[in-house]
Amino acid sequence: xxxxxxxxxxxxxLKKIIIKHLEEKGIEIKDFGTYNEDSCDYxxxxxxxxxxxxxKNFDLGILVCGTGIGIGxxxxxxxxxxxxxxxxxxxxxxxxxxxxxxxxxxxERVVGPGLAIDIVDTxxxxxxxxxxxxxxxxxxxxxxxxx
Ligand code: RB5
Numbered sequence: 001x002x003x004x005x006x007x008x009x010x011x012x013x014l015k016k017i018i019i020k021h022l023e024e025k026g027i028e029i030k031d032f033g034t035y036n037e038d039s040c041d042y043x044x045x046x047x048x049x050x051x052x053x054x055x056k057n058f059d060l061g062i063l064v065c066g067t068g069i070g071i072g073x074x075x076x077x078x079x080x081x082x083x084x085x086x087x088x089x090x091x092x093x094x095x096x097x098x099x100x101x102x103x104x105x106x107x108e109r110v111v112g113p114g115l116a117i118d119i120v121d122t123x124x125x126x127x128x129x130x131x132x133x134x135x136x137x138x139x140x141x142x143x144x145x146x147x
Contacts, residue, residue, distance in 0.1 A: 004058035006032040006045035011064030014108035046074035053102050054080040061103035072105030079144050092119045096126035098133050
């Protein structure tokens, strides 16, 4: 499994914790920035990660900003991306199982590191259930394609 990660300055510390955790688990990752605490704009990093995931260069993406909201909204503007901002483990598996989310967004100012790690592990461990959910995912794609 290959995971693309990105954050703005407000999500940098949590992203580093998540990266360390994933590397310890032997999961292949790539960090698309930001790499320092200088103030920056979350859409830039949302776009980099979302593009990589949409092009299937990575299986899933993890984005972190202050709230997880802005970076998630921005990622969802890329065609083929279903980014879910999650602050709990139920949403973290439901967004994979029902929505086939391919990016999870987290807020460093919202969740502590312990919960964030549980959320990430839950997200990565869950799978899309298909079935009745497939039709709904296809309707999201139809909206993207103005059908
Ligand atoms: C940065 O201050 C903050 O606005 C950003 O990280 C994020 O929370 C936006 O949604």
